[in-house]
Amino acid sequence: MPAPPEEPVPDYVRVLERAADYLPPEQRPLLRRAWAVGAAAHAGQTRRSGEPYITHPVAVATILAEQRLDVETLVAAILHDTLEDTPLTREAIAGEFGETVADLVDGVTKLDKLHFRDRAEAAAESFRKMLLAMARDLRVIMIKLADRLHNMRTLGAKEPEARRRIARETLEIYAPIAQRLGMNLIKAELQDLGFRALHPWRHAVIERRIRTQPMVRREALTRIEAQLAQRLTKEGFSYRLVSRIKSPWSIYSKMRAEQKSFDQVMDVFGFRIVVRTVPECYHALGVVHAVFKPLDGRFRDFIAIPKANGYQSLHTVLFGPYGSPIEVQIRTEEMDLIAERGVAAHWSYKHGGAGPNSAQSRAHAWIANLVESQRAAGSSLEFLENVKVDLFPDEVYLFTPKGDILALPRNATVLDFAYAVHTDVGNHAVAARVDRKLVPLRTRLASGQTVEIITARSSLPKPQWLEFVVTGKARTAIRHQLKQLEHEDAVQLGHRMLDRALEALGTSLDRLPQVQLDAYLAEHRYPRLEALLADIALGNRVPAQVAQVLARQAPDEADLLDAARAPRPRERILITGSERGVVSFASCCLPIPGDDIMGYHTTGRGIVVHRLDCPNVAEYRKSPERWVPIGWDRQVSGDFEAALRIEVDNRPGVLAQVAAAIAQAESNIDKVEYLERDPHVAVLRFGIEVADRKHLADVIRRVRRLGVVHGVQRL
Incomplete structure (x- = not known):
């Protein structure tokens, strides 16, 4: 372990120590020790701005100290870049500061040393790794968010193109994650800095307009505040009343989403009332409704039904004295703390400490869902796209028949709800009852509805489902199941094709010696027999040629063609039309059940079915080894x-x-x-x-x- 530097303690370390004065006295020396180790490891490294590199991780730790996180998180933040950028090892960190700190540092470490096809794939894979680390310990994402926040604060040293890329990533991924975890203070600053970097001119114009608000508006705000305060005091409340100022990003987002002008968006007064208890929240609601009339249909009770990130509050919109709406939020001090800090509020990892608050337990449930979905996703990029869909904050709140609450993104359908309940429920869903009325799976849901899913064991996912589901979990589960069904169909069809080819040589798959079969699979690098059978069905291997090798015969090309041309009394392969991914129907002749048909074995596409009177059949007769005798099964399904x-x-x-x-x-x-x-x-x-x-x-x-x-x- 490197020796601590001998120079005096710099100001930026003292700022950290002041921010961390809530820690017990015996833990505080650990921060200085971590700084000493980090400074020695990063010695000689500088940031683009010219400052010593160690100033960045210490600033990250300071941001987390302002959120009052535990000492392990602060130490890990100080060391979070050492594994990637310095000779310091994980073992050395674990030996000095413990396994937990080493795990946190390892979880935050980015993947820059790995090689990817492009930057998008690298970012997606980095995010996937970060998510898996989050699943083990939520503090990983908190360090990552603080790291991103400090990078955004110091973004000016970057090239314009890099600034825009980092800002876009911040607005698309990191700010929504902060919101999903309820960390509104960090979310708001990330959004503001991201907006400023991505659209500097728009940000400057909106910020200037906010600063130079007309005197009339300021007077109106003061008068409304005085009226509310007067009535709350008369009712004997102990309260905190603050006016809410909109940020440039929230104004810009609302202007775009609702097609409104700046003046229309700004023409809304916002207040927050913080009281002591939950009953007082509802009492205060009655008081503000007595001062100003509420707007119909604009009341939301997030105390009884919290948001997915644990946020609780009463929201109401009042008709103001100047014809402008007044948005009021009413909550307790604890709810206010959770609204601002989310999972960071009341952080406790000590044995015997308070259990995780609702924001933490909901965050864990969300991450568990993401981990399940990433296992089934085809690639990191697909997974990242699905996560982006789930991060957008507009939500509908729905009830199961037992009264449990599920939060889904806006425009979610019955099928999204089914997959949110359980993957198996989604895979076998056929319809639903919404508020006791029978509806199809593509029906969009609205807040407050009770949804009961109707399932059938015989029902399976259909490719059309991907056209209307909106959640990442549903999309990933459907794709995964379709791939599995395609694979099963391919294995079954390949088995029938290989058996037919082996029968022509007087044997069958069951009669082949296992040693012979294993040798063939090993030689062609197939992990299992199923992989070979699927490859045959998909046209990547010709069954007659595989059969010749397996039967240990080595005919010349003429023999192979003679065998292919010879009349085959064996039964044809019968198809139902529902074989997914391995049987398709030619667009040149459009065969339908009842037509006389033949199959042509096409590389990568499996069997392509043609009518026997199709003009292209004459051309296919030139490749008899790819000709597949097929017919229609009695049970044909589909259109x-x-x-x-x-x-x-x-x-x-x-x-x-x-x-x-x-x-x-x-x-x-x-x-x-x-x-x-x-x-x-x-x-x-x-x-x-x-x-x-x-x-x-x-x-x-x-x-x-x-x-x-x-x-x-x-x-």
Whole structure:
């Protein structure tokens, strides 16, 4: 461990010690020891501004001391860049300050030493690692937020492009995380600094307008404050009343979101009333409603139903004496502390100390959800996009049938609610009852509704679900399940294809010696037999060639082609149309159940199904080893694409008549386009969905009956 520097203690360390004077006397020397170790490790390193590098981690610790965090967090903050940028090791930190501090420092360490394809991937992977560290100890994210806050305060030394990138990342990720953890003081400063760096001119204009508010507005604010204070005092309250000043960022966001001018946004007076107890909150609400009339529908009770980050308060909007709304928040001192500091409020990691407050327990629940979702996400970038969706603060509050409360992002659907309850509930959801009324899964939810999910074990996720869910958890779970189902379908189809090829050689998969099979898998680097079978189904390996090797035969190319061309009395592979990801239907001939079909084994796409009378089949006959005999199963499900060429009179209303006839036959129209058109006759191409040939015949029959139709032909 490096020896402490011998120079006198600098002012920035004394500032930290003053901010940390709440710590017990026996813990305070640890801060100076941590500074000594950090300063020695960072010796010779400077920031862009020219200051010694150690000033940055000490400033980060000072920000956390202002939030009154414990000594382990402050020590870890002082050392948070040592593992990455200095020779100091994790073992040395653990030996000097304990395993907890070493874990915190390791959790905060960024991933700059790893190589990624691009900056976006590096940032996403860094965030993923930080999240996993957060799951172990929430203090990791607090150090990270304080680190980002000090970097934002000193952003001026960076290049303009770097400033904009860091500011955008701050506004998109770090400020919303601070809000999600209830740390409003840090969130507000991150937003303001991010806005100033990203849009300096807009920030300057709005800030100047706030500073030079007209005298009339200041007088109005004072008069409203006096009226509220007078009535609260008469009622015998012990209270704190403060007027709330909007920040440039909140004004800018509201102007953009609500399409309002600066004057319209500023024409709202805001006050916070802090009282002693919860009953006093409701009593004070009655008092302010007696002074000024409340606006209908603008009251929110976040005490009975706290926000997802633990925030509690009563919100009401009053009709002011000058025609302007007055926004009032009413809360207790404890709620005010949690509203400003969130998870940092009443921090306690000591044995026998107070348990985590609601902000902490909710933060832990949120992070546990994120960890579950990142396990199923395909990549760090996909995971980061999902997290961004969940970080936006507009929420709806919903009830389960048992009365539990769930918070979801605005525009969340019934299906998002199902996945929020449990992944299995989402995967098997079929419909729901919202306030006892039956609704489909895509229904959007509003605050206060009670939602009961109806499930069926046979139900499985559908790709269309991704089009309407809004939460990251739902999107990740659906993608994960679809990939799993595709893999299962591919394994089953590959098994049937390989077995058929082996039967042609007088054997089968079950009769092959295990040693022979294991040797083949090892040689081609397949971890399991399922991976080989899926690869066969996806067209990446030809089953006849795999069968030849497994059966230990080595024919020449002519033998292989003869085997492929030979008549095959064996049963065809039967398909249901629901094989996900491994069977697709050719757009050149649009086969539907009932058609005579063949399959062509295509690399990466699996089996592509064609009608036997498709003009392209002649070309595919040149590659007989890729020809797959297939047919329709008895149980065919789903809708299949078909196309009709319809010749009609060219006059108004005809298109509607044809569309109505198709709809009456219970078929959906995908698209319509004109192929030819003259003054008397028009030729249209209708893309429609049908169940099978019988259904298609019914559609054609209904369309032909129309007097305006001259001819119908399947394309």
